[in-house]
Amino acid sequence: MKAGNIFLPLFLLLTSISFGQTKFNKQIAGHVFYLDIPDYMTKTVGLNDVASIQYKSTVKDVYTIAIEDSKEDLAILEIHYSTIKDFQEEFAKDFLKDEDKRTISKALFKTKDNINFAEFEASYFDKDSQLEIYYLIGIVETKTHFYKVLSWTTLENKDKYKADFQKIIYSLKD
Secondary structure, three states, X not given: OOHHHHHHHHHHHHHHHHHOOOOXXXXXXXXXXXXXXXXXXXXXXXOOOOOOEEEEEOOXXXXXXXXXXXXXXXXXXXXXXXXXXXHHHHHHHHOOOOOEEEEEOOOEEXXXXXXXXXXXXXXXXXXXXXXXXXXXXXXXXXXOEEEEEEEEEEHHHHHHHHHHHHHHHHOOEO
C-alpha cells in the first residue's frame, strides 16, 4: 500500500470535520431556588403535579409545596404582571373557588432583601375528610420569577404551625 493512499482518506476526514462543525451555545436548564423547610417534614411527590418541590409530615398532618413561574416564560405566553399584588390577586381569585366554606384573607405585602412577598390565608371545608383545611400562602417575587409557596394543615392546627409556615415563605431566595 502506498503512503499516499493512507493520507488521502485521513485528509478528507479531517477536512470534513473542520468544515462540518456547527456552533453550539450553552443553555441553562432548570432554576435553583432555596427554601428553609422544618426538619419534621420530608421530601415527597404527588401533592401537586406542577410543584417544583413538595414536603410533608403525615404524623403532624402538614404539607408544603412551591410552584415557580418564570417571568420570561410568562412573557412568552404574553402574560404580564406589573406588581406582585396583581399576581397575588389573580392567583387568589381562583384558589379553592369551588370549595365549600371558602375564605380568603386580605394579603399582607413586604419587601426583604430586594424580594417582594405577599402573604395571605385561605381555608375551606373538605368534604372527603370532613375537616376544615387551613392554608398559608406566600407569593414571592424575585427579579426573574414569581413563586407560590403553599403550606397547609387542618384549621385546628393553624396556630401550632403558622409561624413555621411563615418562616418557610420568608426564607425563599434564588
